[in-house]
Amino acid sequence: MEVKADLDSIYAPSEDIVSREIEEELLIVPLVAGIGDMEDELFTLNETGKVIWGHLDGEKPLKEVVAKLSEEFEAPAGEIAADIMGFVEELLKRGMLVEITNI
Amino acid sequence: MLKSQISRPAVSNIKEGELSLSRQVLVELVQAVFAKGALFRFRAKGFSMHPFIRDGDLVTLSPLSDISLRVGDVVAFIRPGKGNLIIHRVVRKIGDSFLIKGDNVPNDNEVIPKANILGYVTKVERNGKERRLGRGLERFLIVFLNRGKLLDKSLYHFTRFLHHVKKVSRAK
Numbered sequence: 001m002e003v004k005a006d007l008d009s010i011y012a013p014s015e016d017i018v019s020r021e022i023e024e025e026l027l028i029v030p031l032v033a034g035i036g037d038m039e040d041e042l043f044t045l046n047e048t049g050k051v052i053w054g055h056l057d058g059e060k061p062l063k064e065v066v067a068k069l070s071e072e073f074e075a076p077a078g079e080i081a082a083d084i085m086g087f088v089e090e091l092l093k094r095g096m097l098v099e100i101t102n103i
Numbered sequence: 104m105l106k107s108q109i110s111r112p113a114v115s116n117i118k119e120g121e122l123s124l125s126r127q128v129l130v131e132l133v134q135a136v137f138a139k140g141a142l143f144r145f146r147a148k149g150f151s152m153h154p155f156i157r158d159g160d161l162v163t164l165s166p167l168s169d170i171s172l173r174v175g176d177v178v179a180f181i182r183p184g185k186g187n188l189i190i191h192r193v194v195r196k197i198g199d200s201f202l203i204k205g206d207n208v209p210n211d212n213e214v215i216p217k218a219n220i221l222g223y224v225t226k227v228e229r230n231g232k233e234r235r236l237g238r239g240l241e242r243f244l245i246v247f248l249n250r251g252k253l254l255d256k257s258l259y260h261f262t263r264f265l266h267h268v269k270k271v272s273r274a275k
Contacts (some may be wrong), residue, residue, distance in 0.1 A: 018135040020128050027122070028114075029132060036136035038119040038145035039161055049112035073109050087112040094114065 005062060005088040007081075010100040012058025017096050019053075026050040028096055043094070052087055058100050062088065119146055126187040133179065133188065133221055137166035143222070151205030152177070152190060155237030155245070156227055162190065163226035170223065172201060175242035177224040180215050190224060194246050204249055206237070239269065 005011075013019065016031045026045040029036045045053055051072065055065045066084055070077040091097035124132075129145075136143045143164045147156050156162060156177070164179050172178065176193045180203065191213075195202040200216045227234045237245060 015139070018132060018139065020131055020135070022122070022124070022128060027128075027132075029136065031136065031139055031141040034140070035142045035144050035163070036132070036139075038132070038143070042117050042119055042122075044115050044117055044122075046110060046113045046115070048110050049114055052112050075109070083111055087114070090114055096114075 003089050003092045005085040005092065006099075007063040007066065007085070008061050010058060010061050011056045011088060011092075011097050012100050013053070013056065014096055014098045021050070024050070026053055030095060043096070049087060052084060053091075056088070056091075056097060126185075130181055130186065130188050130221075133164065137164075137222060140166075142166075142225070144226075147190060151208045152192070152237075153207040155206055155234075156190065156224070157229065159229075160234070161226075161228035162224055163228075164222040165225045166222045167220060172196070172217075172220070172223065175246050177238065177242075178203065178220050179222050179224070180220045182213070183215070183219060188221070192242070192246065192249065194249055206245060206249065 014030075018029045018031065018036055020027050022044075024047040026049065028043045028045065029038065030041050030043070032041050052065070052069065055068055060068075062085070066077050066081050069080060069084060073080060088097060092099070133143050144161060145164075147160045147162045148158055150158055172193055174193050174195060177190060178193055178201075179188055179190050181187070182189050189205075191203045191205045191208075193201050194204045194212065197214060200214050201220070202212055203215050204212050224238070227238070
């Protein structure tokens, strides 16, 4: 099933993951069938991914996240929006992120 | 941060062996997973529980919750003063603490408060198969011999024999 990110939607980390910072990356351990599996189910977000993840806090729509990151990265929103949406879609597909609401 | 300095955001699937986790991060992960009511599965490192848990075995930990620990249980605890996560066997109960020892470490008894014990081992996997040796009734024999510092290769072969007898009688 194809998952599409929506700039008007609000996203937040799933309850079914555990995450910890390790140096410049973020380690994510999904809880699959009631198990946090460090052997088969372990993911990292690179430094950029970690910054974006930090803004996906369930409080603001994705278009505001893009605007904030545009300031932070000193890049036009139009240039970074596609990468951010692709990244959010990847996280949604993997069940690490959930949509809170569509305003 | 300038766009010229930014890499594309990425999420990567990795193997635990590709990471170098600090003691603190590993303990935090176990605690965080347990706080969500889930089990924790990871690769054991070291030889202190050989031959019952070997270096590289996949170990599944369950949170203690309301479970009462018993002599013979293999538990995961935070070593006081050092902060690292250790998996060893309960040899004796002393008040609210436990005398805990590695099966392969003759002189390494530790008295560990219950608050330092995060969980207990519920599954050991080696080469894709579950290993039960050391977690059945034979664990009481292991504890008895551990206390007397008599645990050695001969015990290993004896417990394997017992395990084989159990398997054969189950098959009948």
